[in-house]
Structures are given as C-alpha cells and as structure tokens.
Amino acid sequence: MANSKLLLAFSLHLVLALFVFDLANAQGLKLEFYKKSCPSAEYIIKKTTKDFISRAPTLAAPLLRMHFHDCFVRGCDGSVLLNSTSSNQAEKDAIPNQTLRGYQVIDAAKAALEKACPGVVSCADIVALVARDAVLEINGPFWSVPTGRRDGRVSIASEALTNLPAPFFNITQLIASFASKGLSVKDLVVLSGGHTIGIGHCTSFTNRLYNFTGRGDTDPSMDQNYIANLKNRCKPGDTTTFVQMDPGSSQKFDSSYYTVVGKRRGLFQSDAALLDDSTTRAYVQLSSNPSGSSTFLNDFEESMVKMGNIGVLTGSSGEIRKQCSRIN
Ligand code: HEM
Structure with missing residues (x-):
C-alpha cells in the first residue's frame, strides 16, 4: 500500500516535471540559457x-x-x-x-x-x-x-x-495592437506604466495643444492648466524640445504615471485613452493611490516577461549575429 502511494506520488511528480519542461519548451526560452555555453x-x-x-x-x-x-x-x-x-x-x-x-x-x-x-x-x-x-x-x-x-x-x-502603436491611438486601436501580439488589456495598461520614466518630444503631442480636430482647438480630454503649461514648452512646429512624461518623477520607476493619467495629464492621447475603457480606467485608479504601487511593480514584471516572449526565434531559426547592426 505504502509502495503504491509512493509510486503514485512519483508518477505525479514526473508528469508535473514533464509538463513544466514542455511549457518551457513551448515558449522556446529558458532561464540561464547560456549557463554552459557562456557562463559569464x-x-x-x-x-x-x-x-x-x-x-x-x-x-x-x-x-x-x-x-x-x-x-x-x-x-x-x-x-x-x-x-x-x-x-x-x-x-x-x-x-x-x-x-x-x-x-x-x-x-x-x-x-x-x-x-x-x-x-x-x-x-x-x-x-x-x-x-x-x-x-x-x-x-x-x-x-x-x-x-x-x-x-x-x-x-x-x-x-x-x-x-508599433502610435501616440494618437485611441483605446480600441491600442487594445487591438496589443491583442495582435498576444497581449491582454491588462498588459496594455500595465506596460503603459513604462511611461513612468523618460521623455516625449513635442511632436508626439502638439496636435493636442494647437490643432486637435483641425480647427485650431485643444484636446478637451486634457487638463486645461496642463495644456497651458505645455504650450509654454512646445511652440507649434518645435521638433527638438521634449518634456518629462511623469513630471518631477521621470527618473523614478514608480506608479506615479497613473496619478498623472488620472489627473488627465497623460502626455499622449494613448496615455489619456486608458481612461476610456472600464478595465484600464479601474487599473489607473487603483494604481494611482500609494497602496497600488507594489501591485503595479509585480504586474509590470509579469507583463514584461510576456512581452519578451513575442514571436521569438529559437532553435535553428535565425542566427547569432557577430555584430548587432548587421546580419552575418
Ligand atoms: C501603449 C502604446 C505606446 C505608445 C503609443 C507609446 C508611445 C511613445 C512615444 C510617442 C514616446 C515618446 C518618444 C519621443 O518623443 O522621444 C514614448 C516614450 C517612451 N516609451 Fe512608449 N509607447 C507605448 C508603450 C510603451 C511600452 C509598452 C513601453 C515599455 C514597457 C514604453 C516605454 C517608453 C519609454 C521608457 C519611453 C521614454 C523614452 C525616452 O526617454 O527616450 N512605451 N512612447
């Protein structure tokens, strides 16, 4: 009896191990792939x-x-x-x-x-x-x-x-773009949180300040005080100036991007669009308060792994380039 229990436990372990191995294989990538071939x-x-x-x-x-x-x-x-x-x-x-x-x-x-x-x-x-x-x-x-x-x-x-999704995409276009890469609506709102660091050039958003619908108007979905502020930085036709996407915190990887978006100060239409879908809006609201911060960081880790799996070449597909800027 004890023996058959042991055998059953062993077989279950084996099935599980094979399943995990299969999963790793199905995705084609594995942790420490270079452990033997290039340990350092x-x-x-x-x-x-x-x-x-x-x-x-x-x-x-x-x-x-x-x-x-x-x-x-x-x-x-x-x-x-x-x-x-x-x-x-x-x-x-x-x-x-x-x-x-x-x-x-x-x-x-x-x-x-x-x-x-x-x-x-x-x-x-x-x-x-x-x-x-x-x-x-x-x-x-x-x-x-x-x-x-x-x-x-x-x-x-x-x-x-x-x-690549464009900064003027609406929520429907953004969801479709991510779905076409196997990424969910949640991945969209989580990975957009990458905009917690870095900058955007005026060219990516001046239409929102000066000519939103072709009649010299501003984007009504953006906070009007912020529009005035951005107009001081970006004059029409300016192609070189840039602004921080998460002002004052653009070197800090935190959840304050969502606070910015929640205040209708998202820099691009694609940031603002996260308020136009119930799932993404709920995520923005959740993550804009300090208690949502660790959830965002955990979610970001998970979605980045998913993004890193998109359409990878493995096995004998493709090549290992000698120089990254040219094919062998
Ligand atoms: C959701 C659709 C997205 C759109 C439409 C979008 C669009 C843009 C645009 C227009 C810029 C500004 C580029 C410039 O003017 O210099 C930018 C910057 C940036 N994006 Fe995105 N992005 C998206 C998603 C993402 C994702 C998924 C990530 C990473 C997880 C990401 C990370 C960044 C970072 C870090 C910067 C700052 C770059 C710098 O400082 O030079 N973006 N994005």
Missing part, C-alpha cells in the same frame, strides 16, 4: 549596462523602449538594431525609432561578449537583458528574463510603422 554572459551584460547607466541614467528609458520596439516588430529578434543598407530602409530609420537611443550600450555588451564567447549570445537577448538591467540600475523592478532568442535577418522600416 549575464554578468557581462549587467556590468556593461551598469557602467553606462551610472554615467547617464536617462539612458534607462530609451533602452526599455528599445526592447518594446524590438518585440512589436517581427518579435523580439533584434531587428530594431539592424542598419539600413543601400537597398533596404531598416526599422531603425522609421519615424518612431528615430528617437531611440542607447545602441552604444548594446554594441559595447556585444563586443565584450564576442571576446568572452564568440558567436554564442544573440543581440535579441542582449536587448532584453539590457532593458531589465537598465531599469534595475535606476532602482526599478527586477523581472527574470528567459533567454535563448535568436537574431532575425530582416528589418523593414514600414513594418515599424504598421506594428
């Missing part, structure tokens, strides 16, 4: 990121954004890093990516990795790990990053335009 990989990436962010903390935001822009176009395959060629305009040169920064961090990490273990660590994994380490370096949340992504060989500027 994650340390090298962390150290490189730390070196840069300690000198230039404002780079954390564009590096987080780079991971998002990589994953939404052809999956997290490092396609955002490829340079244009004489016959192809790459994602990097599409309008939404022209304000990305921090490629030097990726290149420095790749150079160090190629010295330690040539041809092993993908640029796509570097982007994912650098984004995590950069956020952690400014005291933001930590999320685990399963690795094993491989690099794509294709990067097309027009695909960035069709796949």
